[in-house]
Amino acid sequence: MLKVMIIEDEPLIALNLTKILEKKGFEVTGHAGNFEDAHTLFATNIPDIILSDIKLENDESGIDVIQNLKRMSDFCVIYLTSYGDDAMIVRRSAKLVS
Numbered sequence: 001m002l003k004v005m006i007i008e009d010e011p012l013i014a015l016n017l018t019k020i021l022e023k024k025g026f027e028v029t030g031h032a033g034n035f036e037d038a039h040t041l042f043a044t045n046i047p048d049i050i051l052s053d054i055k056l057e058n059d060e061s062g063i064d065v066i067q068n069l070k071r072m073s074d075f076c077v078i079y080l081t082s083y084g085d086d087a088m089i090v091r092r093s094a095k096l097v098s
Contacts, residue, residue, distance in 0.1 A: 005047035009033035009057040054081040
C-alpha cells in the first residue's frame, strides 16, 4: 500500500483528500498546513507520495517545503493549487528547476 502525505493549509480540503485517497486504498500518513508541521510529520513516517498545495498559510511555499524534504529522502510529488494566476504559478514553479 502506498503511503501519502498531504501538505494543505485548508483543513476541509485536507480531510476531503484523505477520504478520497483512503477510499482508493492509499494509506494517508497525515496532513500538515505549514513548513514546521510538514517536517515533523515527514520525520515520523516517510511517505511514497506527497500531495502539496503550492501556497500555504503565512505565505509559506509548498515548493520550498518539498525542496527541503527532498534533501532527507526521495518521494514522488503532486502539486495542487486553486490559483488561476498563471504568473504566480510560473514564478513559484521556477523554483523547481533552480
